Amino acid sequence: MSNLLEVRDLKKYYHLGKGVGKEQANVVRAVDGINFAVKKCETLGLVGESGCGKSTAARVILRLLTATAGEILYEGQNIELLSHQQLLPYRRKMQIIFQDQAGSLNPQLTIGSALGEPLRIHRLVIGKKELKAKVEHLLELVGLCSEHMCRYPHELSGGQRQRIALARALALNPQLIVCDEPVSALDVSIQAQIINLLQDLQHKCGLTYIFIAHDLRVVNHISDRIAVMYLGKIVELAGKKALYSGAKHPYTQMLLSSIPRLAPAGQRQRTIFSGELPNPLHPPAGCHFHIRCPHAFVRCTIEEPLMQMIDSDHNVACHLLDK
Amino acid sequence: MKSGLLYDFWRAFHKNRLAALAGVILLAIFFLAIFAPVFATHNPTYIRLEQEQIKLPPTAAHFIGTDNLGRDIWSRMLFGARISLLVGFLTMIITVIIGVAYGAVSGYYGGKLDFMMMCFVDILLSLPTIFLVIILAAFFKPDFFGIAAIIGMTSWMRTARLVRGQFLSLKEEEFVMAARALGYSNCRIIFVHLLPNVRALIIINATLLIAQAVLLESALSFLGFGVQPPQFSWGSMLSSAQYIVFLKEAPWTAFFPGLAIFITVLCFNFFGEGLRDAWDPKLKNY
Amino acid sequence: MLAEILLELRNLKTKFKTYDGEVKAADGIDLTVHKKEILGIVGESGCGKSATALSIMRLIPSPPGEVHADKMELNGVELQSLTEKQLSKVRGSEVSMIFQEPSSALNPAFTIGEQLIEVLILHQKLDRGAAHRQAIKALNLVQIPAATQRLADYPHQLSGGMRQRVMLAMACACMPSLLIADEPTTALDVTVQAQILELLCQLQSELNIAIMLITHDLSLVAEIAQRVAVMYAGVVVENASVRNLFAKPRHPYTQGLLASLPLLNAERERLNVIPGGVPNMLNLPKGCRFHPRCPHCRQICRQQEPPLFSQNGSEVRCWLFAREMNK
Numbered sequence: 001m002s003n004l005l006e007v008r009d010l011k012k013y014y015h016l017g018k019g020v021g022k023e024q025a026n027v028v029r030a031v032d033g034i035n036f037a038v039k040k041c042e043t044l045g046l047v048g049e050s051g052c053g054k055s056t057a058a059r060v061i062l063r064l065l066t067a068t069a070g071e072i073l074y075e076g077q078n079i080e081l082l083s084h085q086q087l088l089p090y091r092r093k094m095q096i097i098f099q100d101q102a103g104s105l106n107p108q109l110t111i112g113s114a115l116g117e118p119l120r121i122h123r124l125v126i127g128k129k130e131l132k133a134k135v136e137h138l139l140e141l142v143g144l145c146s147e148h149m150c151r152y153p154h155e156l157s158g159g160q161r162q163r164i165a166l167a168r169a170l171a172l173n174p175q176l177i178v179c180d181e182p183v184s185a186l187d188v189s190i191q192a193q194i195i196n197l198l199q200d201l202q203h204k205c206g207l208t209y210i211f212i213a214h215d216l217r218v219v220n221h222i223s224d225r226i227a228v229m230y231l232g233k234i235v236e237l238a239g240k241k242a243l244y245s246g247a248k249h250p251y252t253q254m255l256l257s258s259i260p261r262l263a264p265a266g267q268r269q270r271t272i273f274s275g276e277l278p279n280p281l282h283p284p285a286g287c288h289f290h291i292r293c294p295h296a297f298v299r300c301t302i303e304e305p306l307m308q309m310i311d312s313d314h315n316v317a318c319h320l321l322d323k
Numbered sequence: 324m325k326s327g328l329l330y331d332f333w334r335a336f337h338k339n340r341l342a343a344l345a346g347v348i349l350l351a352i353f354f355l356a357i358f359a360p361v362f363a364t365h366n367p368t369y370i371r372l373e374q375e376q377i378k379l380p381p382t383a384a385h386f387i388g389t390d391n392l393g394r395d396i397w398s399r400m401l402f403g404a405r406i407s408l409l410v411g412f413l414t415m416i417i418t419v420i421i422g423v424a425y426g427a428v429s430g431y432y433g434g435k436l437d438f439m440m441m442c443f444v445d446i447l448l449s450l451p452t453i454f455l456v457i458i459l460a461a462f463f464k465p466d467f468f469g470i471a472a473i474i475g476m477t478s479w480m481r482t483a484r485l486v487r488g489q490f491l492s493l494k495e496e497e498f499v500m501a502a503r504a505l506g507y508s509n510c511r512i513i514f515v516h517l518l519p520n521v522r523a524l525i526i527i528n529a530t531l532l533i534a535q536a537v538l539l540e541s542a543l544s545f546l547g548f549g550v551q552p553p554q555f556s557w558g559s560m561l562s563s564a565q566y567i568v569f570l571k572e573a574p575w576t577a578f579f580p581g582l583a584i585f586i587t588v589l590c591f592n593f594f595g596e597g598l599r600d601a602w603d604p605k606l607k608n609y
Numbered sequence: 610m611l612a613e614i615l616l617e618l619r620n621l622k623t624k625f626k627t628y629d630g631e632v633k634a635a636d637g638i639d640l641t642v643h644k645k646e647i648l649g650i651v652g653e654s655g656c657g658k659s660a661t662a663l664s665i666m667r668l669i670p671s672p673p674g675e676v677h678a679d680k681m682e683l684n685g686v687e688l689q690s691l692t693e694k695q696l697s698k699v700r701g702s703e704v705s706m707i708f709q710e711p712s713s714a715l716n717p718a719f720t721i722g723e724q725l726i727e728v729l730i731l732h733q734k735l736d737r738g739a740a741h742r743q744a745i746k747a748l749n750l751v752q753i754p755a756a757t758q759r760l761a762d763y764p765h766q767l768s769g770g771m772r773q774r775v776m777l778a779m780a781c782a783c784m785p786s787l788l789i790a791d792e793p794t795t796a797l798d799v800t801v802q803a804q805i806l807e808l809l810c811q812l813q814s815e816l817n818i819a820i821m822l823i824t825h826d827l828s829l830v831a832e833i834a835q836r837v838a839v840m841y842a843g844v845v846v847e848n849a850s851v852r853n854l855f856a857k858p859r860h861p862y863t864q865g866l867l868a869s870l871p872l873l874n875a876e877r878e879r880l881n882v883i884p885g886g887v888p889n890m891l892n893l894p895k896g897c898r899f900h901p902r903c904p905h906c907r908q909i910c911r912q913q914e915p916p917l918f919s920q921n922g923s924e925v926r927c928w929l930f931a932r933e934m935n936k
Contacts, residue, residue, distance in 0.1 A: 049798035050769075064500050091506040104497035108519040118505045157886050165501070172505065187653035187887065188825060192869035192880040199879065214799065221871035221880070244873060258803035259873065260828035262855060276770050276801060334628070 003037040003073075004208050005061070005094075005176060010034050010070035012053070012060050016281075028280050030056040032232035033070070035307065038176070041202065043209040045223030045240070047216050047255075051280050052229040054212045058178045061210070062096055063087060074176075092122060095169035099181035101161035105153040111164055112149035115139070118171045138167040141204075143197060159190035163197065170205065178210045183218060195222055216255055220244060225313065228252045231280060231288040234307070238314040248316045250293045287319065295320055334601070342597020345590040352587060356404035365395035367402045368553055378573040390563060390576045399560055400583055406556035407537055407584070410471045414536035415529050417475030422482025423518075423525060429483065430490025431513050441487070444480045452477045456539070460548040467550050474539050482528055489521045523602040527595055534591035541584050557584050615786055615819050616642040616665070616704075619680035623657070623664045626673040630891045634660035636843040639917065642787060647813055647820045649830030649851070651866075652840035655887050658823045661840075662789045665821075666706050667696055684786060702732040705780035709792035711772035715764040721775045722760030725782060732783045747778040750816075751808060770801035774808070781812055788812070789821045794829065806833050827866060831855055839863050842888050842898040849923035859925045861903045897928065905929060 011033055016026040031053045038044045046054045059065045061072055063079065072080045079090050098104040105114060115135045118124075125131045136146045142163040153161055162182060169177050179198065183191040199222065201207060213219045219226055220240055227237045228251065236249040247253050275292040278284055284291050290300035297319070305317045336343045355362055364386065371377070371393035379389040386397040429440040459473045493499065494517065502512050543549035544558025552559070557580040564577035623635040635657040642648045652658045663669050664676045667688060681688045683704055691699065700706075708714045716724060722744060729740040741760075748756035751774040764772055773793060780788055790809065794802035810833050812818050822834055830837045830851065837854050839847040839862065847860040858864045868881035885902045888894055894901050900910040909928050917924045918934035925934065 049800065059500070062504055064503055088506050091504065094504075096501065096504050098497040098501070100497055104501050106498045106502075106516050106520070108516075108522075117507075121505070121507060121511075159886055168501070168505070188827075188866060189653060189869055189883040190886060192871075192882045193884075195871065196879050196882060216799070217871045217873055220873055221877070254800055256873070258800045260803070260806070260826065260832040262828050262831050262867070262870070262872065274804065276768050277798070 002039070002076075004040045004042075004075060005210075006037040006071075006073040007057075007061065008035055008071040008073065010057065010060060010072065011068045012056055012065060013068045026281050029232045029283070030280070031060060031067075034227075034229070034232075034234045036227055036234065036237060038208055038210060040175070040208055041206055042225065043202070043211055043223045045219035045226040046210060046212045046229060047214065047219045047226060048229035049214055049255075049277060051231065051277055053232040054229050055180055057229075058096065058180050058210065058212055062094055062178060063091075064096075092172040093174050094176045094178070095172065095174040096178040096180060097162070097165045097169050097182050099184050101158055101165055101185070102153065104165050105161060105168075107153055110150050110152055111139075111156075114153075114164065115149075115168055115171055118168065122172060124172070134171075138171055141170060141201065142167045143193075157190075158186050159193060162186065162194055166194075166197070166201070170201070173205075174207070176208045176210070178212070180212045181214070182211075184213060184215065191218070198222065216259055228255065231277070231283050233288065233317065234315075235289065235318070236314075236316045237307070238311075238316075242311065242314050246314075248310065248314070248321070249318050250295055250320070251289050254292070297323075336597060336601060339597045339600060342593050342600075345593035345597065348586065348590045349594060352404060352590075353408065355401055356408055359398075359401040359405060363395075363398035363401050365398045367394060367398040367555075370394060378576070380573070381575060387579050388573065388575050390560070391573070392563075396560075396576060396579060399555065400557070400579060403555050403557045403560055403580070404583070406467055406550055406554060407540060407558070407587070410467050410474070410540045410550075410556070411533040411537040413468065413471030414474045414478070414540075415532045417472060418479045418482055418532055418536075419525060419529055421475070422479035423486050423521075425479065426483035426486030426488075427490055427513055427518065430487035431494055431509070431517065433491065433494075437487070437491075441484075444483055447477075448480050450477075453539075453542075456543060457546065457548050460543055464551065467554060467556075470540060470543065470549055471536075474536055474543075478532065478535065478539075482525075482532070485524065485528060486521060489524060490517060493517055493520055523598075527598045527602070530591050530595035530598060534588045534595070537584065537591070538588050557581075612643040612645055614641055615644045615646075615684060616640070616821075617680055617682045618661075618665065618678060621661060621664055621676070621678040621681065623660045623669060623677075624675045626675075627891075632890045633843050633893075634890070635664060638840075638843075638845055640838060640845070640848075642819050642821055643836075644786070644819055645813060645817045646836060647809070647822055647834040649834035649837040650821060650823045650840060651825065651827055651830055651837060653825055653887055655842065655890055656840040657843040658840050659791055662706065662791050662821065662823055665789065666700060666704065667691075668706075698732070701728055701780075701785070702783040703785050704787040704789065705783075705785045706789040706791065707773070707776045707780050707793050709795050711769060711776050711796070712764065714776055715772060717764050720761055720763055721767070722762075725760070725775075725779055728779050728782050743782065744778075747782045748775075750781065750812075751775070751778045753778070768801075769797050770804065773797060773801075773805055777805075777808065777812070781816060781818065784816060785818060787819050787821065789823070791823045792825070793822075795824070795826075802829075809833060827870065839866070842890065842893060844898065844926060845917065845924070846899065846926045847924065848917070853923055859923070859930060860899075860927050861905055861929075862899050865902075897926075 010031055012031040014028040014030055016028065034057060036044065046057065048054050056065065060067045067080055071078050074090055079087060112135055115138055116131050119131055119134055125134050135149060139146055139148060144160065144163055183194050186194060195218065202209060211219060211222055223240055225237065225239050226243050227234045228249065230251050236247065236252045243252065247256055278291060286302045287300040287305050290296040293300065299319050305319045307315050307317045308321055309315050310321060336346065373393065377389060377391055377393045379385055381388045385395050387400065388396055390396055425440065429437045455477055456473055460470065463469060465473065499512060499516065502516055540549055540556060541558030544556050545562045547562060549558055550556050560580040561577060618638060618640040621635050621638040622633065625632045625634055638661055650658045665681065669676050678689065715721065725744040725747060726737065726740045729735050729743050735743060744760060745756045748759060753759050753771060753774050767775065794805050797805065806829065809820055813820055822830065824830060834851050837849065837851050838845050839860065841862050847854065847863050854863065858867055865883035869883060871880060883902050888898060896912045897910040897915055900906045903910065907928065915926050915928045917926050918930045920934040
């Protein structure tokens with residue numbers, strides 16, 4: 001199966017302007033050269049803590065933010081440089097749902113309007129009857145009924161709003177949906193419903209997902225392959241089994257170890273790592289993780305590690321591999 | 324559970340007695356102004372210079388007495404209300420149209436465009452408004468529409484800043500990003516998606532603008548630069564009241580027009596504040 | 610090995626009068642916290658866990674809220690009978706609270722040193738010098754490096770994890786008997802969360818502080834708590850030791866919650882879901898609050914709300930256990 005989406009050396013830098021008396025402008029390297037590919041009908045998980053750049057990467061891929069450098073190849077075509085007009089057909093193929101379901105729906109529009117608008121703008125329906133039928137079909141797909149059509153977003157619960165956001169994304173028959181922390185703000189029981197819905201829709205409509213979250217448990221459940229990000233870089237990219245049982249990068253190991261487990265305390269050994277995310281304006285030299293890494297050595301402080309393939313589907317960026 | 328802009332509005336005014344009262348008073352004033360010919364007792368421009376007619380105190384025939392030219396003050400107040408309120412509304416409309424459009428474009432596009440547009444606004448805001456208005460009015464000698472235009476031209480800047488601020492924050496909301504992901508044009512996003520979300524703010528701002536405009540027009544007319552005779556407003560009534568040598572003689576000629584201005588402006592302010600309190604927590608939703 | 614009871618809460622009812630009706634945020638909550646114990650309170654949004662915590666701290670604003678309990682005793686002292694002045698002595702020195710958002714709980718206009726010293730001066734009547742030394746000790750206790758320099762920092766200069774540690778330092782500076790932690794790690798990254806949890810365990814063992822940990826994440830409770838109470842729509846539905854709850858969850862809601870969690874090592878294709886959503890607090894279902902979503906719902910569940918049945922230190926609010934347990 002060929003790649004649906006491929007990202008090559010994608011960068012997004014924010015220039016914060018010069019202070020008085022400073023030599024160099026401050027730069028935040030939100031996304032610092034990431035590479036990955038997603039196959040059709042696959043789910044790629046993108047996981048990392050705050051400030052790692054995963055949400056920024058999602059927005060850059062969808063051209064909601066302009067990339068500083070790099071290529072975004074959709075079905076082989078570089079969409080990075082396309083104009084607004086040329087980009088329109090691709091917009092229909094790639095959609096996004098967000099974490100804040102309240103914020104992602106226009107509070108002024110009824111659900112029916114919000115779902116009907118993309119259909120009208122892109123001329124996917126002719127006439128009011130067809131529009132209504134299509135909107136009802138979309139509501140049904142996400143497990144809601146047509147009586148929700150005249151409601152406003154604030155009248156619905158968080159889970160229902162997220163379903164609407166999903167329905168809106170599906171309106172244009174996309175191939176790829178980027179899910180940016182779609183369940184983080186939801187209750188646990190609703191979270192499970194939405195995750196199941198996402199999986200069902202993937203089978204039904206042949207969707208490809210890029211699933212972004214900070215909770216490795218959720219990402220692990222829904223993804224086929226997982227990319228772990230730290231301070232703008234991908235440090236490990238592997239299939240989910242390989243990641244869970246054989247994570248090679250110290251940061252991935254740290255993440256896995258920090259996750260609280262359901263087995264009551266005392267039944268497993270935990271290593272608690274000290275330290276916190278460094279200031280993104282002044283990332284450590286060499287490997288960004290070396291300050292918190294229990295296995296860091298001299299080379300880590302000087303040279304940034306490159307992504308290496310250690311298995312057919314397991315890439316790691318760490319100097320430990322060469323040791 | 325019903326909801327909507329109007330329903331919340333009703334619910335809050337239910338509690339805020341002062342604002343509700345202000346609203347009722349305003350409605351009464353509009354009513355009187357619209358039906359001025361019905362409620363007026365005399366012809367407001369009818370001059371009678373006989374000694375026994377001028378500077379009459381309030382009587383049964385003349386509710387608020389007569390001024391120095393024998394004109395019935397009550398009738399003048401009613402017809403004057405029309406001009407004062409009309410100028411107020413026109414000014415508000417001009418200000419809102421220019422201010423909202425300017426602020427929306429500046430806030431939505433941001434960056435260098437926003438910077439330049441706001442610089443321009445800052446420059447205009449540094450000019451002394453009152454003097455500018457007076458100079459323009461003295462030069463062009465406009466009718467009431469012209470006055471509205473002049474006052475409007477000098478007051479749109481604050482509205483623009485307000486709307487620009489809202490747009491700057493709103494455009495970061497995720498539903499805007501979702502709209503862009505769905506391929507909507509910028510025009511559509513500004514008018515269909517963003518503007519309705521600042522609706523409440525604009526309406527509140529508008530009521531306060533009317534109050535300000537009424538006050539400014541009165542000041543202008545008082546100074547003689549506003550509406551010219553034979554048109555008159557409350558402000559010009561105050562102006563002509565000056566000419567009575569002993570104001571002690573006929574204080575009602577100044578008192579009542581002044582009171583009318585005061586009450587109208589106060590009511591608009593209370594009403595506007597009431598709207599703000601009513602919609603405030605929901606300003607985000609409406 | 611039952612430790613002494615520190616906090617006893619019987620029949621707590623907290624109501625809020627809203628324009629649309631009365632919301633019973635807490636409707637008859639019974640809780641017990643023993644000395645030096647970590648009690649986890651778990652529930653989803655609207656279950657009343659935060660309302661319970663704020664009620665204990667007497668921080669619920671009086672209109673529109675109304676708090677009443679048959680018993681609310683901390684160390685034998687009935688909290689409801691204290692005056693506001695007496696309460697302000699109790700808060701911070703005998704019972705403290707930390708919140709979810711450390712950035713909004715710290716005053717941005719003052720350095721953390723000033724805020725720490727203020728707590729110490731107020732409650733322990735120390736002079737500035739002694740308070741300053743004590744503040745450094747408190748920061749060391751929560752493992753903030755370079756404590757002396759940190760005292761001069763403002764909250765915005767610290768990261769989220771550091772701010773939460775400062776909150777903990779402020780809360781524990783006066784050695785309270787009970788610490789209420791309301792979703793203390795929800796806003797933090799998972800690695801920092803692990804550090805804070807470890808810190809809470811240390812505070813428990815070194816300072817003998819009992820902790821009431823409020824969270825929506827069952828696995829946090831599994832990690833550090835000894836007992837756990839599961840809340841749903843304003844009532845406690847299950848109350849047991851952590852060992853027993855996770856080994857054998859009794860209430861269908863608890864079972865549903867556990868089954869719907871995505872686990873790292875489980876091979877689940879689909880998650881089990883509890884259908885529907887949490888009920889509207891203005892319009893609670895008749896009978897058992899959970900019955901519309903319960904796979905084992907029976908006739909009696911629709912009509913009568915079950916009382917808490919208890920047995921061997923575990924309590925369940927479910928008609929399924931009426932026979933085997935006692936009221």
